């Protein structure tokens with residue numbers, strides 16, 4: 001559990017200080033609202049870009065870290081733990097030869113006997129007493145599992161309340177998910193056998209510099225926590241220890257360049273960080289999109305209506321920007337919003353993989369964790385539909401989204417879209433959305 005979630009932010013690199021703004025708005029774009037907003041802001045962005053050279057900052061994110069990670073779920077079967085206080089009883093002689101006894105463990109002054117039986121708890125107690133063994137405590141062995149991931153739970157239903165379940169339509173097998181972040185604990189149980197280390201920032205080692213990358217990766221592709229639970233997870237570790245896990249745009253671009261040169265399609269690239277507007281970074285993202293990668297980014301956590309249109313990669317025409325909603329489907333108080341948000345996903349109180357141990361978890365909030373939900377969903381769609389063109393994934397994400405569900409924004413905005421598999425999962429035909437249709441057609445232009 002952590003008291004504060006710190007998002008990875010990019011410090012503007014020198015490489016862009018003198019770069020001309022890349023006016024690529026006339027090309028195919030993701031959403032018309034975003035396109036219009038970006039057009040109007042292009043000059044302003046460029047001017048700010050010039051002023052912001054070498055700016056380094058770390059943006060504090062929200063956190064709400066009280067959620068208990070474990071819950072007692074349905075009892076699996078017939079296992080009972082019998083605890084014996086040795087102060088009163090010695091172990092029955094020959095107990096280890098009894099077939100139903102599966103294990104005997106010592107825990108301090110206690111012996112704990114694991115029994116497999118289909119008897120009820122009371123029946124086990126009665127049997128022990130009939131045999132002359134008192135002072136036993138008999139407890140059922142429960143299956144301790146994580147709460148149903150709120151991100152997943154929300155993904156498979158159109159409306160609230162959450163039903164504490166997630167029914168998959170696919171797990172993203174065969175798709176490569178590139179996480180450009182603070183490093184991932186590849187040995188974590190959530191990433192079992194699906195982890196590849198691709199890139200480490202110069203001067204760094206493979207050890208994650210904080211939990212962020214693992215938490216993000218589990219939201220996209222964790223064994224039990226992300227939609228793409230069969231995708232291959234690629235770690236591009238850009239976070240720098242000396243910057244408290246922040247990094248430079250140039251390092252991010254190095255990582256993206258590595259993907260361009262060495263990556264495998266179909267692929268989804270997750271960028272759960274923001275920095276000042278950067279035309280070079282935006283252009284690099286455009287190159288990867290053209291090659292067939294789908295790029296997803298966090299909207300940012302400034303709670304601002306304009307920041308996503310000013311910052312990169314959120315403003316990048318070929319990066320899908322994901323805003324965060326809370327447990328009431330309202331825009332999370334920290335989430336950026338406005339015309340440059342393309343889609344929404346749950347981003348508050350989300351458990352995820354931690355880096356302190358292979359079975360450790362943490363809970364945090366941020367658009368950083370909403371983005372990988374959509375990245376994972378994009379991987380699922382690549383896997384299901386075998387698209388080779390990035391724009392087809394955009395269309396799938398749009399068409400499968402639940403329209404008008406996000407509270408706190410006008411319902412007639414075409415970007416009021418909640419990422420969802422609801423229509424696929426239920427077999428209900430996808431509804432026509434009032435203003436979304438035009439944006440779909442534009443992608444085909």
Ligand SMILES: [Ca+2]
Nearest residue numbers: 153157163165
């Ligand atoms: Ca659900």
